[in-house]
Amino acid sequence: MLIFAIVSFIDSHMKFKRFGLILLLAMTALNVRAATDENAWQVLQKAAVAAHALSYEGIFVCQSGQQSKPVQIRHLFNGQFEFSRNVVLDGSPKEVLSQGADVVIYNPKNEKIVIEKRRGQNMFPAILPTDLDAIKASYVLRMGDTERVADRQAQILFLDGKDKLRYSYKFWVDIEYGLLLKSVMYNHQNEMIESIAFNQLGLINNANLDWFKPKIDSKKNYVMEDEVNAVADNHVSPHWKLKELPLGYFKVDQMIRTVRGKSLPVSHLIFSDGLASISLFIEPMENGVKPRLGRAVVGNTSFHSAVVGYLQITALGEVPEAAVAQIANSVVFIK
Amino acid sequence: MNEQISALADNEIALEDAEHLMSGLQSSGPLAEAWSQYHLIGDVMRGTQVLSPSFKQNLMAKLDLEPTVLAPNASLLKVVKTKASSVEAHGKIPATWSIAASFAGIMVVGWMVLQMQVSDSLTPVIAEVATPQTAATNVAAVQAIPAEYLMAHQASAPSASSYYIQSASYSE
Secondary structure (H helix, E strand, O other): OHHHHHHHHHHHOHHHHHHHHHHHHHHHHHHHHHHHHHHHHHHHHHHHHHHHHOOEEEEEEEEEOOEEEEEEEEEEEOOOOEEEEEEEOOOOOOEEEEEOOEEEEEEEEOOEEEEEEEEOOOOOOOOOOOOOHHHHHHEEEEEEEEEEEOOEEEEEEEEEEOOOOOOEEEEEEEOOOOOEEEEEEEOOOOOEEEEEEEEEEEEOOOOOOOOOOOOOOOOOEEEEOOOOOEEEOOOOOOOEEEOOOOOOOEEEEEEEEOOOOOOOOEEEEEEEOOOOEEEEEEEEOEOOOOOEEEEEEEOOEEEEEEEEOOEEEEEEEOOOHHHHHHHHHOEEEOO | OHHHHHHHHOOOOOHHHHHHHHHHHHHOHHHHHHHHHHHHHHHHHHOOOOOOOOHHHHHHHHHHHOOOOOHHHHHHHHHHHHHHHHHHHHOOOOHHHHHHHHHHHHHHHHHHHHHHHHHHHOOOHHHHEOOHHHHHHOOEEEOOOEHHHHHHHHHHOOOOOOOOOOOOOOEO
16 A cells, blocks of 8 residues: 555656656565565474374484484374374384373383483474574575475475574475475584485374384383483572573573582573574582583584683583573673 | 283283283293383383382482481470370379470470581582682683583483484593
8 A cells, every 4th residue: 555655646746757666666576575585484384383283104314413314203193182103213223202292212222221201392393383483583584496305395495593693494395285394404604414304204194093102122121211300490599690691592491400420410501592402501610520611513512611600601502602602601600 | 921911011901811921920030020111111101100210229318318316206205105194194284294395395396496507507518619719720621512411401402303313422
């Protein structure tokens, strides 16, 4: 309406007619750009929901650093609950079973099978949150071409960080099913640092759950993993506080946990920008233990440790080094 | 045999039909082990709370840490006992007894408060903390990601690939 009003206004003044046309073209181009961006977000939104709401089976290959593992997945949504079973096909037959947000991992280690319990999140292809607002605040999304992945036609999307505090992603989304077929993470040198991609995928429409159990090896011992001591922590510490966090990152969890080899409990805080997570560990330095200072980037994981007052600070996550360094440096020691 | 034991653990075999299994479980070590493992797997699948493998050791260690409180309980018992016997004998309690009981009560509470203060001062966290001088002079420089922190991170904030791949090589 606004465009028409402006154009008709300019039209009525004949000598501005040419100017009016140019203005109209420019505004249409802007509008088309905004429309494709909006379209791209809709495709991504659909992918976020489809991973939970569809029932499918297939094989995807997970690649990180020098390692690569094929994984067989079967995911069922029966209208009420979600079930999935993921089996690593090469090497030791690790199995990851999830029911809603509860994940149980059957992890073969030597002659034992260790049963680990986890809180489920980011399990491929459900790596996106269904609420994309946080991602919209920190990333820009644009449409790419279409390409064939796992014998399916896919729309390519580019998700780039608005700053240097996050990695870039390239997504391939199934045009028919809306499901995420492939996700690749790139560092700032545009090198691929992680890739997960279906190479076989089909929908299932059978609600039976016979398959939802681990394959049991009667020759192995099944044991629960050593108690993971982590309890939620809502207290404000008298010893430290956080100043400015890196842009776009917010705290999602705080707990007190034991860390192997540490005699005192450690505060563990988790931050996220909607897609990537950073862990921050804060602990009093122990007498006789050397304080640790350092940084490292291995594959997709960055690490930064620092000392503030009497506190040992450790930050790490699947983000660029600048982000973990800023998180580590946000800790202020209270005397 | 293992399949039958699995079925028995899942309540899919009637108890009357399972006598041979029961005797098997009692006589054979491997079968008894299979029985407890099927239950563990079942408990995990159903989300039943499972005690950690070191539960017993932890409990015993915590019991060992508990202070051995002998005197106050003994005096408390004595007071209660004498109160009870005097009630039985005379039908009513003399006033001096209730004064004595109150005094004993105050002593017990006071003693407990004292105990708590003592045990508090026994765990001075700040005393174990290093001084800034040692921090400045004696520093470990690290170039690899310490495994214990990486494991804690992946347990509480797993990334998509960390379920299947140990995402970074790390120092043990």
